Amino acid sequence: QKEVEQNSGPLSVPEGAIASLNCTYSDRGSQSFFWYRQYSGKSPELIMSIYSNGDKEDGRFTAQLNKASQYVSLLIRDSQPSDSATYLCAVSNFNKFYFGSGTKLNVKP
Amino acid sequence: EAGVAQSPRYKIIEKRQSVAFWCNPISGHATLYWYQQILGQGPKLLIQFQNNGVVDDSQLPKDRFSAERLKGVDSTLKIQPAKLEDSAVYLCASSFADHAGYEQYFGPGTRLTVT
Numbered sequence: 001q002k003e004v005e006q007n008s009g010p011l012s013v014p015e016g017a018i019a020s021l022n023c024t025y026s027d028r029g030s031q032s033f034f035w036y037r038q039y040s041g042k043s044p045e046l047i048m049s050i051y052s053n054g055d056k057e058d059g060r061f062t063a064q065l066n067k068a069s070q071y072v073s074l075l076i077r078d079s080q081p082s083d084s085a086t087y088l089c090a091v092s093n094f095n096k097f098y099f100g101s102g103t104k105l106n107v108k109p
Numbered sequence: 110e111a112g113v114a115q116s117p118r119y120k121i122i123e124k125r126q127s128v129a130f131w132c133n134p135i136s137g138h139a140t141l142y143w144y145q146q147i148l149g150q151g152p153k154l155l156i157q158f159q160n161n162g163v164v165d166d167s168q169l170p171k172d173r174f175s176a177e178r179l180k181g182v183d184s185t186l187k188i189q190p191a192k193l194e195d196s197a198v199y200l201c202a203s204s205f206a207d208h209a210g211y212e213q214y215f216g217p218g219t220r221l222t223v224t
Contacts, residue, residue, distance in 0.1 A: 004151075032210045043200055043215040044152065088151055094210035096165070097142070099151035 001026050004091050004100035012106045019076040021103050023089030026070070033065055034090040035074045037083075038102065044088055048074065079107045111135065113216035115201050121222045127189035130219045134182065134203030140164075141178055142213060143186050144200040152200055158184065159207050191223045 005024045013019045021035075032051050036044035050056045050063040050072065062075040072091075076083055086102040114133040122128050134141050140159050144152035155174065157165040161181040169176070173192070178184040188195055198220050202213040 008149075034212065043198075043218045046212055046214065049212050090213075092210045094208045097154065097157075097210075097213065099144075099153075101149070101151045 002100075003027060003096075003098040004089055006087075006089050006100035006103045008101060009104040010106050011103055012108060013079050015079060015081060015107055015109050017079050019079045019083065019105055019107070021074040021076070021087050021089075021105065023072045023074075023091075023100055024070055025072070025089075025091045025098070027091065027093050027098075028067075028070065029093045030067075030070075030091045031094050032092045033063070033072045034092075035061075035063060035072075036088040036090060036099075038086045038088055040085075047087075076105075079105075081107050081109050083107050113201055113203050113214055115199075115216035115219055117219055118217060119220050119222075121224065122191055124193055124223050125190040127187065128191055128221065129185055129187045130199050130201075130221075132184045132186070132201030132216060134184070134201070135205075135214060138203035138205050138214075139181075139207040140204040140213075141184050142202040142204070143176055143184070144202065146198045146200055146218070148197075155186070155199075188221075191221075193223050196221055196223045 035048045038044045048063040060077045064073045088102045089100040143155040146152045158178040176186045198218045200218045201216045204213045
C-alpha cells in the first residue's frame with residue numbers, strides 16, 4: 001500500500017467549472033498536508049498547506065481535510081486553461097514527507 | 110527572497126560516467142531535500158539533511174549515490190557510476206522548519222539523461 005494515493009487521471013473539466021482533486025493517505029499519524037502544482041517540464045510549486053480538519057480557502061483554491069477518513073482534497077473554482085497541470089498531494093508525519101504520483105488536470109477552453 | 114538554486118539545469122552523460130549536482134537552498138532554511146522524479150511519477154526522496162546532518166537517506170542507493178551538505182548550506186549530490194535507470198529529474202527542496210512537517214520549496218531541477 002502506497003503512503004499517498006491519487007488517481008492519475010487525466011481529469012478533464014470545461015473552463016469555468018469546478019475541478020475536484022482527491023488524495024488518500026495511509027499513515028494515521030500524518031499531521032500536515034500539502035498540494036503542489038507541477039507544469040510539464042517544471043518543478044513542483046506549493047499551492048496550499050492544511051494542518052487541521054475542515055476547509056481552507058485561498059483565492060480560487062480550497063483544500064479540504066478529513067483526518068478520520070484519511071482524505072484530503074483540492075477544489076479549484078472557475079477553472080482556467082492555465083490550471084492544466086499535474087497536482088501532487090503530499091503528506092507528512094513530521095518525520096517523513098510523502099508525495100503521491102499526481103493527478104493530471106486538463107481544463108478545456 | 111531568492112528561491113532554491115540548482116545547477117546544472119541539464120546534463121547528458123554516458124552510462125558508467127560520474128555526475129554531480131549542486132543546490133543552494135533558500136537563505137535560513139534548515140532542512141534540505143534531494144528528490145528523484147521519474148517521468149509520470151511523484152518525487153521520490155533520496156536524502157534529507159537537517160542543517161548539515163543526515164536525517165533520512167533510506168532510499169539513497171549508497172553504492173552509487175552520495176550527498177553532502179557543506180556547512181549546513183549548499184549541497185551536492187553525486188552519482189558514480191551512472192546507470193541508464195538514473196535518467197530522471199533531480200529536484201532539490203528546502204524548508205524553514207527543522208523537521209519534515211512544514212512547506213518545502215523546490216528548485217528548478219536538473220534533468221539528467223544517461224545514454
